[in-house]
Amino acid sequence: MNKKQGKVGQARSEIVAQIPMACADEDSAIEFMETRRWGDTPKCACCDSENVYQQMNADKSKREAHCRWRCRDCKKQYSVRKGTVLEDSRIPLRHWCFAFWAACSSKKGVSAKQIQRQTGLSYKSALFLMHRIRFAMAPTEPDPKLDGTVEVDETYVGGKPRNKGWKFGDPNRRAQWSTKTRVVGMVQRDGEVRAQVAPTITAKNLREIVMDNVDTTARLITDEYKGYKKIGPEFKSHETINHSKKEYARGDVTTNTIEGFFGLLKRKLYGTHHAVSKAHLNRYVHEAAFIYNHRHMDDGARTEAAIKRAVGKRLTYAEPIKKPA
Numbered sequence: 001m002n003k004k005q006g007k008v009g010q011a012r013s014e015i016v017a018q019i020p021m022a023c024a025d026e027d028s029a030i031e032f033m034e035t036r037r038w039g040d041t042p043k044c045a046c047c048d049s050e051n052v053y054q055q056m057n058a059d060k061s062k063r064e065a066h067c068r069w070r071c072r073d074c075k076k077q078y079s080v081r082k083g084t085v086l087e088d089s090r091i092p093l094r095h096w097c098f099a100f101w102a103a104c105s106s107k108k109g110v111s112a113k114q115i116q117r118q119t120g121l122s123y124k125s126a127l128f129l130m131h132r133i134r135f136a137m138a139p140t141e142p143d144p145k146l147d148g149t150v151e152v153d154e155t156y157v158g159g160k161p162r163n164k165g166w167k168f169g170d171p172n173r174r175a176q177w178s179t180k181t182r183v184v185g186m187v188q189r190d191g192e193v194r195a196q197v198a199p200t201i202t203a204k205n206l207r208e209i210v211m212d213n214v215d216t217t218a219r220l221i222t223d224e225y226k227g228y229k230k231i232g233p234e235f236k237s238h239e240t241i242n243h244s245k246k247e248y249a250r251g252d253v254t255t256n257t258i259e260g261f262f263g264l265l266k267r268k269l270y271g272t273h274h275a276v277s278k279a280h281l282n283r284y285v286h287e288a289a290f291i292y293n294h295r296h297m298d299d300g301a302r303t304e305a306a307i308k309r310a311v312g313k314r315l316t317y318a319e320p321i322k323k324p325a
């Protein structure tokens with residue numbers, strides 16, 4: 001590893017400065033990815049040992065093809081791709097670097113079409129790459145629960161339900177939006193957002209989603225949907241805003257923060273990707289949440305955060321939905 005490039009605590013803008021090289025040259029890309037993953041101290045991707053060495057060519061002039069490392073403890077050979085979303089891919093690392101950077105430096109996201117044009121990869125490869133990057137951005141382990149003042153709301157994405165009217169016999173007024181996909185979002189004021197696709201919005205699964213993501217010591221702010229009224233008493237306090245009476249803010253009781261996130265998500269979905277299948281929607285939601293939660297960083301630090309999140313994740317199937325047995 002090039003020590004000059006790998007100083008821990010380097011100015012963040014240095015990461016941005018390295019990106020053009022990493023996107024153009026494979027050796028630079030390998031060094032870039034290794035530094036993002038391990039910093040100054042390369043580790044074994046199998047056992048975490050620091051007792052590792054780089055395998056060189058016989059003449060010691062250049063690193064071996066595919067940039068292999070070997071661990072003195074577990075004796076295994078590995079590369080920087082090992083144990084990450086990149087593991088089963090043969091796409092050159094410089095294209096991965098470009099795609100990570102493109103995905104992390106644009107608020108509205110980047111489409112596979114754009115990656116295809118800028119890297120020369122096939123559309124299929126570009127799509128593969130972007131789906132894996134979105135998978136890397138998804139929450140890994142249970143992230144800390146939201147606390148303080150937390151706004152919860154849902155939104156509906158997908159085609160416009162033209163002339164659908166009301167569904168008779170369905171007491172749920174939201175049923176008229178049944179062709180759309182529901183996304184539940186929760187945001188801590190001045191904090192992070194959690195968002196996910198919900199197959200249906202019922203009091204039961206709404207409760208599950210909110211309890212998984214929000215601490216019961218939080219002050220909850222929602223609209224007047226009856227599902228929220230049931231879970232409200234489980235929290236420290238619960239205040240509602242009455243959208244049907246055209247009420248959008250009463251003092252600091254408002255759901256404008258989470259609606260701002262939904263606005264960002266929709267601009268990404270409709271502006272950049274145009275049409276997103278229901279099967280993949282959750283990935284785009286995770287991507288939008290990742291960008292939102294890392295909004296105070298510069299592009300380089302955000303790119304590094306995304307690459308770090310790629311570790312420990314494997315996506316071994318092409319489509320996120322498995323066929324029922």
Ligand SMILES: [Zn+2]
Nearest residue numbers: 044047071074
């Ligand atoms: Zn090892």
